[in-house]
Amino acid sequence: MLTHSTRRWLAGLGVAGAFVAASASPAAAAEEAPIELGVYFSDTTLAAGSEGKIDSPILYASEPVVIEGLKIRYDYRDLDGTLEVKPDTGASECESPEPGVLVCTDPFEVGLDEWGIGGYYSVAMTPTAKAADGDAGSLTVTVSAEGIAPATHTAKVRIGEGVDLAAPGEETMVSAAPGGTFSAPLTLSNVGETDAKGAVAVFDLDYAIRTDKQYSNCTYEEGHLRTCSFSEETVAGEARSASLSYVLGKDTYAPGSEYGYYNWMTIAEFEDFSAYLKELGVSAGKPGDGPVLTLPAVPSKASARSFQADTDPMNNWSGMTVKVTGKNGVDLVAVADKVAGKAGDVVTATAGVRNDGPAALDFGRLGSPVTKIDVAVPEGTTAVKVPEVCAPLNGDQADWDQAGKPGKKLYRCYPDIFIGVDEEQTVEFGLRIDKVIANATGTVTINAKCECEGFSDDLNPANDIAKLLVNAAGGQGGGDDDGGALPITGQSTGLIAGIGALLLAAGVGGYLVAKRRRTRFVA
Template identity: 80%
Template sequence: MLTHSTRRWLAGLGVAGAFVAASASPAVAAAKEAPLELGVYFNDTTLAAGSEGKIDSPLMFASEPVVVEGLTVTYDYTDLDGIVQVTRDTGGSECESPKAGVLVCTDPFEIDLDEWAYGGLFEVAMTPTAKAADGDTGVLKVTVSAEGLTSASHSAKIRIGEGVDLAAPGVEAMVSAAPGGKFSAPLTLSNAGETTAKGAVAIFDLDYAIRPDKQYSNCTYEDGRLLTCAFSEVTAAGETRSAAVPYVLGKDTYAPGSDYGYYNWMTPAEFEDFSTYLQAGGYSIGQPGKGSVLTLPTVPSKASARSFQADTDPMNNWSGMTVKVTGKNGADLVAIGDKLTGKAGDVVTATVGVRNDGPAALDFGRGGSPVTKIDIAVPAGTTAVEVPEVCAPLNGDQQDWENLGKPGAKNYRCYPDIFIGVGEEQTVEIGLKIDKVIPNAQGTVTINAKCECEGFTEDLKPANDVAKILVNAAGGQGGGDGGALPITGQSTGLIAGIGALLLAAGVGGYLVAKRRRTRFVA
């Protein structure tokens, strides 16, 4: 069955606290032994001394789906007495402080929890006090509880650092290349503050098509994708450093079109917080590259820096590039049908969907759009009794979103994931009950039905966009390209990139606008 985890992840990018399921999986796996346990995670955070601090919310989940009323979150920051003040920020929760160093917040409304971490509620502001100084550390213990459920706690490390203002250019680079072509784009760091910055880490969010042309030992990579680069250079106030990073477009890049890449600057201490967050979710920050050191050259600085540092204005840390893809490199999407046999009363499973015969991969990850529509007409003499939640009943060209996965309709529209590589198949499984045996009962699978997918304007071979679903075929009738394996969703999770994790960690607000550059109209 086609998974929709990645689509749910990307669809939630605009909501603070949208969190990939894998981030909760270690705790959930343990909780399975004791059903209806709660789980909670709160990010380690480095705050700049003398700043307004940062706002964050816990990520909450349950070992099994449950509706919770009166969910309570307790913030115990007594370990940070005199260093940090924790106060309610926004949301519908009601908060009180029963004693110094403790804040208790309760939400009066019903909340649906499951293995997906739920965030955006119980937001609090963590503000350094006037006594807070660079190097101070402490623990913020966050406990989530509800009546009838086992409570859970998580201790987050809170540090005080020196405030710096790392900045990236406000104007994105514009480059062009053909599939397989090489190009370079600037990676630029400026110190927009008054305090010297000791080191910086760039976090990359690159479309699938944009791949590194060279590896560096101070950068990390995963499955051929550039993830991070760490720099030890000291950058004085007002100084700017820059390097040209070499890239290459994949030969399977769709053309003509556009691809996008972005990077975000963090201080080393903030990157350490972010790395802890990734490790808690079972994610890798990548492996060091095999090559020389990538440097950020500029005029030598005479200043020095202190221990922990935190960025006072993270909204100016983002920049990137737009790659205009030239030439022509299309994709042939092929409808996958199936051939089934059974007697009256049997429930048979039709595995149907789409395959990409290339030569280009299709990647709509930045806009969260599916690559195509899959319309299914149920064969005569059968009833759809098992329907996945990625399929909606279809009436004419109107899909019924309120009844996703509802059995009994004659027609359905299903949506595959946001990325489909060359040779990849994406399928759904529809359980069909044979009400009456009709020889050569026929249904259809139609892809690209009135598709308004931005960036994919033409299927190379539209003649194979329709396949048959045959039940009890006779005389050698075939069902098209049936028999495909369902996809796992792992590739799309990879394509979504580290940028989504940045946002989920509370440091990627600027990324929301970037990922909404494209839009899918259903």
């Protein structure tokens, strides 16, 4: 069983894809159009006198491509004398041709796709002994490869005074039924020796966890809490705490468990993170319409225009586990099309799954799809167009090395990690009619029992198989069309993929602390 921490880390693995969806230029229709290469590197605030931070650029391409001669150049001459940039442990083929410049090359082929790739040439950024609070400059990252035009991104690097914000190490344990309310503390401790001038809490809450009220210094996205900003100065050794009221959505699956986390940032670090979100086109939400949420000082056992940076973000996380009581299940329904045509025609057939509720399914923290969709191609037809999220099925094993390969008779497709009530997630197969057969029949079968924590049997297994019909007798075909269908890469994921996942991909938590503990995003 995965730990809560592992679930949170897994939630960050798909973020590079979100970045490309928001930022990469679409592939040109003409085959001769040049491939576009892109790169992004996060703005960073470092604490003077600290060991700094490890980070790496995110690379992406306008279309899938294998490139050779990949070269990444870090130009920090604007910060020469205040910042050192060196290869992270294990990096190779890097050299410094002049002060303030680091160049890394890859002698092997590198595969890039439309989902982007991260983790190449991680570098350690360390303030020098001369660096002081208020120093600032730019770090320019340039990526080039054989036959592809270079791409450049300039990041802002600032030096600030070090503070050590912390959250309680233990998680809060509460329980509630779907539609019920509960409360959980939001606590900030300053365990360093420098007063913290304000702080921002960034929340990573499961889809089921909503807020009972809104505050003007917090932000919300479609009713989900994203951030809360506080101006209170937290002196060294002091703690502050407030109680937040939440409500479980009526569409929460029960019985089960839901999870929520928050992470503290300094004001400067949140400015860096906000720039990252803007680059992605991801909203941190809009301010609430209620009063200001205050963070009063409380007795603490904590020990002991400038910028501030946290010297140990590893202790900034805290969270809660919500035990969901009662019974609130799910009826997943197989969706299959009826199409018609003559011999030689290529017809488009839809297959997928629909959630008839009453609960939503959210497997975002598990990183697993909500179900499996097996598609048997109807007799007398050949699958000539197959979605990339589908692979030939042999027994109970899908061959993902042949994902999207046409010509097979049986495929397994995976839908999203979340499916809301009344949501339909479908794929489209291009079927060539080789021989006209009345009522040529294939099937769409969903495996509506997931071996996942928090989900048991489907409420109605009888509708987990549907017929995929070609040239059905007495009808012209064209399955249900209620306008509610979403592609399998459904847009609902963007809402529930908590901002906490983006924290990890952005490198927050990737600081080098005294014992060289590390956290790194790996694509």
